[in-house]
Amino acid sequence: MFHRELSAIVAPSQASYSERFPRELLDQMMYAADPPADKAIGLIHEERYATGAGNLELLRALAEQGDDVAQAFFAHSEAVPSWVDWDQMASGQRVALAHLELYGASLLHNLFAGSVFMRATQVIAATGRIGADPTRRIRETSGFVVSVLSADGVRPGSEAHAIATRVRLLHSSIRHWFTASFDFDTPYTGVPIDQVALAMTLGLFSHQNIRNLLRLGVPLSGDDIAGHHMLWRYVGYLLGIDESLLTESAAEEAELWSAIVAHQAFPELLGPRAVDRMIEFMTSQMEVPRMQANKETLARSVLEHLSGPEILGVESLDGNRIARLAFTSIGFGLGSVYRWVPTMDHRLVQRGLRLSGGSADAGREHDFGVEIDTEESEAEERERYEHTLEIVAQRFDRS
Numbered sequence: 204m205f206h207r208e209l210s211a212i213v214a215p216s217q218a219s220y221s222e223r224f225p226r227e228l229l230d231q232m233m234y235a236a237d238p239p240a241d242k243a244i245g246l247i248h249e250e251r252y253a254t255g256a257g258n259l260e261l262l263r264a265l266a267e268q269g270d271d272v273a274q275a276f277f278a279h280s281e282a283v284p285s286w287v288d289w290d291q292m293a294s295g296q297r298v299a300l301a302h303l304e305l306y307g308a309s310l311l312h313n314l315f316a317g318s319v320f321m322r323a324t325q326v327i328a329a330t331g332r333i334g335a336d337p338t339r340r341i342r343e344t345s346g347f348v349v350s351v352l353s354a355d356g357v358r359p360g361s362e363a364h365a366i367a368t369r370v371r372l373l374h375s376s377i378r379h380w381f382t383a384s385f386d387f388d389t390p391y392t393g394v395p396i397d398q399v400a401l402a403m404t405l406g407l408f409s410h411q412n413i414r415n416l417l418r419l420g421v422p423l424s425g426d427d428i429a430g431h432h433m434l435w436r437y438v439g440y441l442l443g444i445d446e447s448l449l450t451e452s453a454a455e456e457a458e459l460w461s462a463i464v465a466h467q468a469f470p471e472l473l474g475p476r477a478v479d480r481m482i483e484f485m486t487s488q489m490e491v492p493r494m495q496a497n498k499e500t501l502a503r504s505v506l507e508h509l510s511g512p513e514i515l516g517v518e519s520l521d522g523n524r525i526a527r528l529a530f531t532s533i534g535f536g537l538g539s540v541y542r543w544v545p546t547m548d549h550r551l552v553q554r555g556l557r558l559s560g561g562s563a564d565a566g567r568e569h570d571f572g573v574e575i576d577t578e579e580s581e582a583e584e585r586e587r588y589e590h591t592l593e594i595v596a597q598r599f600d601r602s
Contacts, residue, residue: 206428209410209457210417214513218465221458228447229466230599232402233393236378237371237443243276244375258372259365280368280441281359286451287437289356294430296352299412300555301541301548302421305534308505309415310348311488313407314341315481316510321469322392322595323400325588326381341488348408349559351438367441374401374443390592392599401439402448403463409435410456415509420534422542428453469598470516472591478515481506501526 220226243262266273299306318324347370350363357363374396381395393399413431417423432453439449450456485505486498500523506515507522508530540547 206417206423206425209428209453210414211457212418212509212511212514213461213464214511215464215468215470216513218461218468220462220465223455224459224462226462226466229399229462232398232445232448233599235398235445236394236396237375237398237401239276239279240371240375240443241378242272244372244379246270246272258376259369262372280371283359284437284440288433289358291426291430292356292434292437294426295432295434296356296430297548297552298416298423298427298431298541299352300559301551302416302534302537303555303558305416305419305421305537306412307345309412309419309509310344310408311341311485312415312505312509313411314344315485316506316515317403317407318477318481319468319470319473319514319516320400320403320463321472321591322467323396323403325591326377326395326400351434352555352559354556357434357437357441364441367438371441371443390589390596392592392595398445398448399463399467401442401444402459403467405435405439405442405444406456406460406463408438410453410460413453414457416534416538418509418531420531421538422535423538424542432456464514468514469591469594470514472594473516475517478506478517478520481515497523497526505530 220229244258246265247258247261262273262276266277347366350366351357353361353363355361355363357367378395409432413423413428429452432450436449436451448459450459482499482502485502489498489501500521503520504522504526507520508527512518512520537551541551542548
């Protein structure tokens with residue numbers, strides 16, 4: 204089944220706000236953080252920023268000792284909202300695992316195409332998380348995603364639930380460090396890793412992955428899409444996203460995505476140079492033995508088919524029509540086998556679990572602390588940071 208409204212590319216010129224997601228709401232949510240997690244991190248980092256990864260364990264100990272703030276944090280993170288449907292969520296896990304290679308390619312694309320949300324990526328860059336070693340960020344993200352897709356799911360007490368909680372605390376730690384280190388109150392619009400940035404990031408995992416699978420030809424059912432949305436909606440809850448930005452359906456999430464593109468996309472800050480860097484790194488991550496000489500064309504075709512040139516700030520991506528046809532043929536073939544060939548759904552899911560084992564290990568091993576490892580000099584980084592935020596301020600009338 205082809206879901207045209209979910210598969211559409213939303214270019215900045217086509218993006219729009221809606222009655223449910225007006226600009227006024229997103230303006231307001233740029234100044235909203237995550238009070239339960241921020242208060243909890245304040246217990247640990249009252250005097251200085253620490254990069255250690257034991258925040259979850261430290262907070263757990265404080266809660267057991269009777270600290271009200273720590274207990275309030277766990278009361279929120281361990282509560283299961285009334286809308287959660289575990290069976291529906293499992294169908295979303297299965298569809299991702301059955302199409303794991305395509306899902307992984309989609310995720311790699313999203314991490315780089317998401318650079319258009321420059322206001323959010325400046326915070327990531329300032330912490331060094333997309334500086335000297337972008338491979339590390341991909342490894343961390345893959346580990347997180349695979350934990351969410353694991354057979355144990357994201358129920359309270361599961362490994363994935365703990366990792367999502369660590370990521371939430373990591374975000375609060377970055378806010379704590381960022382506010383103390385960058386004089387951010389003067390140039391920055393909003394708060395770092397605000398609610399709009401969190402909703403945008405969730406959209407990269409949820410809406411954008413479904414959109415990309417559809418664009419790659421995978422014939423997803425309504426149940427597949429609803430289960431996948433339910434899965435990431437709950438992850439969004441665990442990450443501390445406000446209820447006003449936690450959508451109730453995939454269609455509503457597509458509506459929010461259009462509003463976020465209108466509000467937060469800055470294609471004028473990307474352009475050919477940035478796209479060339481994306482292509483260079485994407486080709487370094489590709490394992491396509493028969494296409495070594497054409498990996499750049501392949502990467503450009505992926506960006507063209509899944510993002511389009513406008514949102515990346517270029518006139519053309521020089522993709523290849525044959526490559527795009529190959530993508531959709533593979534997607535349709537794999538998706539058809541999953542959907543209509545008896546027992547193959549189970550076999551493909553089990554195969555996905557086996558293939559994801561290495562990434563799952565990375566998720567378990569990663570400490571989710573912040574490391575400052577950017578190779579650029581502080582002066583160069585600060586100059587680029589301030590230029591970007593000047594452009595952002597002009598959009599939001601803070602010039």
